[in-house]
Amino acid sequence: MTTPWTLICKQEDLVEGAGVAAMVSGEQVAIFYVPESEQKVFAISNWDPIGKANVLSRGLVAHLQEQWVVASPLYKQHFVLASGQCLEEDIKIPHWQAKLEGSDVFIAAHL
Amino acid sequence: MTSTVSFLTTKPHIIVIGNGMVGHHFVEQMIAQGGHDAFHISVFGEEPYLAYDRVHLSEYFTGKGAADLAMTDGSLYDTHGVRYFTGCLVIKIDRGAKQVMLQNGESLAYDKLVLATGSYPFVPPIPGHKRDNTFVYRTLDDLDAIRTCAKQVTRGTVVGGGLLGLEAANALKNLGLETSVVEFAPRLMPVQLDEKGGAVLKEMIEGLGVKVYTDTATKDIVDGESAFHRMNFADGSHLETDLILFSAGIRPQDALAHQSGLTVGERGGISVNNHCQTSDDDIYAIGECALWNNRIFGLVAPGYAMAKSAAGHLLTDFLGLAGVTFTGADMSTKLKLLGCDVGSVGDAHAQSQGCKVFVYQDEISQSYRKMVVSEDGKKLLGAVLVGDNSYYDTLLQYYLNAIDLPEQAQALILPAMEGAPVGLGVDALPATASICSCHNVSKQDISDAVCNGALSVGDVKGVTKAATGCGGCAALLKKVVDNALLALGVEVSTDLCEHFAYTRQDLYNLVKIGEIKTFNELLKTHGKGHGCEICKPAVGSILASVWNDYVLKKEHISLQDTNDRFLANMQKDGTYSIVPRIPGGEITPDRLIVLGQVAKEYGLYTKVTGGQRIDLFGATLSQLPEIWEKLIAAGFETGQAYGKSLRTVKSCVGSTWCRYGVNDSMKMAIELENRYKGLRSPHKIKFAVSGCTRECAEAQSKDIGVIATEGGWNLYVCGNGGMKPRHGDLFAKDLDDETLVKYIDRVLMFYTKTADRLQRTSVWMDGLEGGLDYLKEVVIDDKLGLCAELEARMQHVVDTFQCEWKTTLQDPEALKTFRQFVNYEGSDSNVVFVEERNQMRPATESEKQQLIAKVG
Ligand code: SRM
Ligand SMILES: Cc1cc2nc3c(=O)[nH]c(=O)nc-3n(C[C@H](O)[C@H](O)[C@H](O)COP(=O)(O)OP(=O)(O)OC[C@H]3O[C@@H](n4cnc5c(N)ncnc54)[C@H](O)[C@@H]3O)c2cc1C
Ligand code: SF4
Ligand code: FES
Numbered sequence: 001m002t003t004p005w006t007l008i009c010k011q012e013d014l015v016e017g018a019g020v021a022a023m024v025s026g027e028q029v030a031i032f033y034v035p036e037s038e039q040k041v042f043a044i045s046n047w048d049p050i051g052k053a054n055v056l057s058r059g060l061v062a063h064l065q066e067q068w069v070v071a072s073p074l075y076k077q078h079f080v081l082a083s084g085q086c087l088e089e090d091i092k093i094p095h096w097q098a099k100l101e102g103s104d105v106f107i108a109a110h111l
Numbered sequence: 112m113t114s115t116v117s118f119l120t121t122k123p124h125i126i127v128i129g130n131g132m133v134g135h136h137f138v139e140q141m142i143a144q145g146g147h148d149a150f151h152i153s154v155f156g157e158e159p160y161l162a163y164d165r166v167h168l169s170e171y172f173t174g175k176g177a178a179d180l181a182m183t184d185g186s187l188y189d190t191h192g193v194r195y196f197t198g199c200l201v202i203k204i205d206r207g208a209k210q211v212m213l214q215n216g217e218s219l220a221y222d223k224l225v226l227a228t229g230s231y232p233f234v235p236p237i238p239g240h241k242r243d244n245t246f247v248y249r250t251l252d253d254l255d256a257i258r259t260c261a262k263q264v265t266r267g268t269v270v271g272g273g274l275l276g277l278e279a280a281n282a283l284k285n286l287g288l289e290t291s292v293v294e295f296a297p298r299l300m301p302v303q304l305d306e307k308g309g310a311v312l313k314e315m316i317e318g319l320g321v322k323v324y325t326d327t328a329t330k331d332i333v334d335g336e337s338a339f340h341r342m343n344f345a346d347g348s349h350l351e352t353d354l355i356l357f358s359a360g361i362r363p364q365d366a367l368a369h370q371s372g373l374t375v376g377e378r379g380g381i382s383v384n385n386h387c388q389t390s391d392d393d394i395y396a397i398g399e400c401a402l403w404n405n406r407i408f409g410l411v412a413p414g415y416a417m418a419k420s421a422a423g424h425l426l427t428d429f430l431g432l433a434g435v436t437f438t439g440a441d442m443s444t445k446l447k448l449l450g451c452d453v454g455s456v457g458d459a460h461a462q463s464q465g466c467k468v469f470v471y472q473d474e475i476s477q478s479y480r481k482m483v484v485s486e487d488g489k490k491l492l493g494a495v496l497v498g499d500n501s502y503y504d505t506l507l508q509y510y511l512n513a514i515d516l517p518e519q520a521q522a523l524i525l526p527a528m529e530g531a532p533v534g535l536g537v538d539a540l541p542a543t544a545s546i547c548s549c550h551n552v553s554k555q556d557i558s559d560a561v562c563n564g565a566l567s568v569g570d571v572k573g574v575t576k577a578a579t580g581c582g583g584c585a586a587l588l589k590k591v592v593d594n595a596l597l598a599l600g601v602e603v604s605t606d607l608c609e610h611f612a613y614t615r616q617d618l619y620n621l622v623k624i625g626e627i628k629t630f631n632e633l634l635k636t637h638g639k640g641h642g643c644e645i646c647k648p649a650v651g652s653i654l655a656s657v658w659n660d661y662v663l664k665k666e667h668i669s670l671q672d673t674n675d676r677f678l679a680n681m682q683k684d685g686t687y688s689i690v691p692r693i694p695g696g697e698i699t700p701d702r703l704i705v706l707g708q709v710a711k712e713y714g715l716y717t718k719v720t721g722g723q724r725i726d727l728f729g730a731t732l733s734q735l736p737e738i739w740e741k742l743i744a745a746g747f748e749t750g751q752a753y754g755k756s757l758r759t760v761k762s763c764v765g766s767t768w769c770r771y772g773v774n775d776s777m778k779m780a781i782e783l784e785n786r787y788k789g790l791r792s793p794h795k796i797k798f799a800v801s802g803c804t805r806e807c808a809e810a811q812s813k814d815i816g817v818i819a820t821e822g823g824w825n826l827y828v829c830g831n832g833g834m835k836p837r838h839g840d841l842f843a844k845d846l847d848d849e850t851l852v853k854y855i856d857r858v859l860m861f862y863t864k865t866a867d868r869l870q871r872t873s874v875w876m877d878g879l880e881g882g883l884d885y886l887k888e889v890v891i892d893d894k895l896g897l898c899a900e901l902e903a904r905m906q907h908v909v910d911t912f913q914c915e916w917k918t919t920l921q922d923p924e925a926l927k928t929f930r931q932f933v934n935y936e937g938s939d940s941n942v943v944f945v946e947e948r949n950q951m952r953p954a955t956e957s958e959k960q961q962l963i964a965k966v967g
Contacts, residue, residue, distance in 0.1 A: 017669025023935035063641035073673030
């Protein structure tokens with residue numbers, strides 16, 4: 001089966017080493033551009049379930065315990081960019097497969 | 112304050128009578144062991160407050176509020192389904208029907224009952240003891256009453272020269288009263304001190320201006336001539352005083368035990384066994400109301416031990432194992448009374464059979480120490496210390512752990528001379544040594560905590576609760592933790608994080624000397640991995656301090672914490688606040704109108720801040736640039752409320768308007784604010800400038816405080832408000848304008864260069880070896896030969912200032928990041944406002960649900 005990819009934006013819309021927010025079928029998605037990583041782009045939900053606001057795209061990207069994570073700008077919990085897993089609480093937020101092709105940024109359906 | 116939990120199921124019901132320190136600790140112990148799942152728990156307290164820290168009651172007079180002393184705000188109880196009733200006296204126990212009766216006539220059934228009713232102050236029945244302006248010293252309400260009275264009078268007298276009496280005398284003295292202490296016994300602190308120790312203490316206390324009358328019995332109290340009361344003494348002399356505070360001992364509060372026929376001691380106290388059970392198996396008594404082995408324990412640590420054993424016994428079946436029993440407690444104490452150290456360990460009065468005594472006395476520095484040792488000289492049985500408690504920890508450990516005394520045991524109380532074998536290294540303590548008696552934490556408990564990953568004193572405190580009671584063991588705890596870390600081979604790490612094995616100060620120097628301009632360059636040359644939310648902003652701040660680049664440059668943007676990245680402070684709902692700079696708090700009517708117009712146009716919540724400027728809340732990400740465009744057009748600049756940088760320079764109106772002003776504080780404040788406004792520093796910095804010594808700008812509570820004098824300006828440094836307020840230290844007096852600025856340049860740059868990340872000036876100062884004097888040597892005497900460099904660095908920052916918002920508005924790349932969504936023009940539907948007091952505020956969760964339900 002081939003994954004149905006959706007075009008979200010251009011690479012130039014992304015911010016190096018940080019996140020931006022996108023709206024995908026009524027859902028807010030945080031897209032992170034990490035050039036040093038193998039995957040380059042990651043997509044997780046923009047909703048911070050602990051701070052209860054759509055802010056994760058505005059958090060700081062960090063590399064901890066061999067994983068790329070974002071620290072929530074509200075109360076600083078870490079979410080793994082590749083899986084949506086929270087490092088401090090037993091919570092996992094939605095995440096999407098994402099890819100950079102040429103200068104186009106795509107995401108696929110929920111993983 | 113009363114909870115509203117109601118019990119529907121049929122778990123057995125425990126009622127706790129008394130919500131003092133021990134009653135509260137009992138509930139904590141139950142909850143910690145899951146006892147709230149086995150029992151319904153209800154707590155009744157007579158006082159209007161939930162349990163508070165009575166041990167630190169006196170701090171209520173030195174700045175702490177009731178909330179600071181509170182041991183819980185009720186949330187612990189609420190979360191675990193514990194019902195609590197304050198202001199609720201239990202007046203009767205019906206043991207036959209197993210019910211308690213409340214003052215309001217209600218009855219409640221119990222299965223198990225715990226009496227934690229504490230004690231009440233004993234007031235000697237001297238004729239006149241019920242006159243107005245007589246008080247006791249036990250509760251918050253007592254202290255409120257004393258404070259109110261003290262405001263109107265000048266002389267105060269404490270009846271009773273024991274521990275509490277002297278503490279109360281200190282309080283009266285702090286309230287500004289001329290204070291006397293009247294003690295019936297021939298010496299102060301008769302229970303703890305011997306005659307000589309009492310005499311030394313008396314001399315020290317009199318040296319502080321408190322009159323001490325020992326061996327003095329009060330016959331009666333009548334109307335005074337020059338004061339409200341006259342106390343007539345048995346020897347015919349008298350004392351005139353306005354306020355009398357009785358502190359003549361405590362008596363166990365055992366009224367309910369008498370009423371219900373429980374066994375009580377001859378001189379009061381509810382008799383209990385090693386499980387703290389009374390003569391009725393279903394009723395326990397703990398804390399100061401309980402009598403164990405014919406002894407009352409008037410300290411909190413034994414009370415906590417009793418609470419633990421009662422909880423353990425009640426939960427034996429539930430947990431399937433027997434808890435600890437109460438087998439007595441050590442009554443050693445160490446205190447600072449009226450600024451004098453006093454300590455007493457074990458058998459202070461040398462009453463043990465065959466014991467021998469060493470005494471050391473120094474009449475010049477006023478200290479006295481006594482050691483009581485066993486007949487064979489091998490064990491320490493007791494000790495008395497007056498004047499210097501630095502000997503206490505070691506002596507206590509010899510005593511508690513029955514450690515063999517060294518050859519020259521007397522050295523333990525002799526002043527430290529070169530080469531003398533003084534002190535007992537924590538190494539020498541056995542694993543069972545009790546380090547914190549309040550929470551019964553042993554050396555082993557601490558090593559265990561460290562082995563399990565608590566790698567700092569703070570973490571160990573969190574896990575074991577050590578040093579969170581009376582606090583007396585804090586110094587020893589630190590030694591034991593450091594020792595345990597060392598034993599584990601852990602070097603006490605000062606690394607910034609896993610990516611940089613350097614301190615912030617090292618990194619600052621590396622950046623400067625290596626002319627490093629970006630995070631990636633620093634990471635490549637001196638770090639490893641990819642960076643995290645600790646090192647990124649810290650390095651971002653260092654780069655800004657040293658080079659003062661625009662913080663949203665492509666290579667810096669990902670280093671910035673969210674507030675710095677969007678140049679605004681994020682609020683709880685993801686919107687932002689906008690704080691333009693209003694230097695010195697001075698603003699023209701025209702600009703004030705612009706602020707009002709912009710706020711109105713965007714519907715922003717508007718508030719005057721605690722820093723003398725105006726904050727507009729509720730702007731969305733994409734509105735920020737538009738709003739700033741308007742503000743900048745009207746002449747405003749960014750206020751950097753988001754940055755670790757200069758915040759505000761608070762000012763009073765000063766000599767231009769104020770009839771007392773001796774210099775132009777307004778002008779100075781504006782100049783200082785404009786000079787330092789771009790400086791990125793380890794933490795935020797606040798200034799204030801007052802026009803005279805009345806200090807309306809509160810300069811002494813700021814990182815940099817300036818107060819006008821007849822001769823120029825006085826400079827104060829390293830104060831702050833916030834979580835742990837600290838007054839600034841007077842750094843230099845009567846400075847002219849130029850020297851003032853020079854000194855501030857140097858102090859701030861030296862701070863920026865050497866402080867840790869997120870360390871405010873006060874904490875930095877407290878950690879500087881040599882403290883204030885050292886800072887003066889560096890800044891005034893140029894001891895390190897650094898001053899020229901510090902000034903040049905500051906001048907660079909001043910010269911390269913840019914308004915970050917202005918730069919951002921001219922930078923299309925930077926502006927792009929302010930889009931709410933990269934692919935959609937709409938807004939965040941989770942941002943919902945409601946109106947309150949004619950302005951908007953974020954909707955609460957439940958309001959949102961209602962509103963969204965209505966719309967959707
Ligand atoms: C807006 C304001 C409260 C108000 O409604 O008046 C405020 C609001 C915030 N303060 Fe404050 N503080 C404000 C005056 C103060 C003051 C009073 C003063 O400056 O005279 C203090 C105590 C004085 C002091 O700092 O020494 C103060 C002590 C704190 C602290 C504790 C600092 C400490 O060292 O203990 C924090 C937390 C921190 O910085 O880590 C803090 C942090 C904050 C933050 C930034 C928390 C945050 O990250 O969301 C708040 C957001 C500001 C915003 O959204 O704009 N705020 N804050 C005041 C803004 C003043 C201004 O014009 O810039
Ligand atoms: C100024 C001061 C300084 C002190 N300093 C120290 C110190 O440095 N170190 C130390 O170890 N100890 C110190 N203590 C002693 C310490 O505070 C007590 O040992 C401790 O508070 C005892 O706790 P408790 O719960 O047994 O009694 P309390 O704290 O007295 O609590 C008993 C509570 O029960 C309530 N109560 C009584 N009867 C009823 C009833 N029938 N119905 C409902 N409620 C009732 C009372 O109102 C009270 O709130 C100090 C005490 C004071 C006053
Ligand atoms: S400190 Fe107070 S009294 Fe002095 S100038 Fe300022 S406003 Fe006037
Ligand atoms: S001994 Fe009181 S807190 Fe440790």
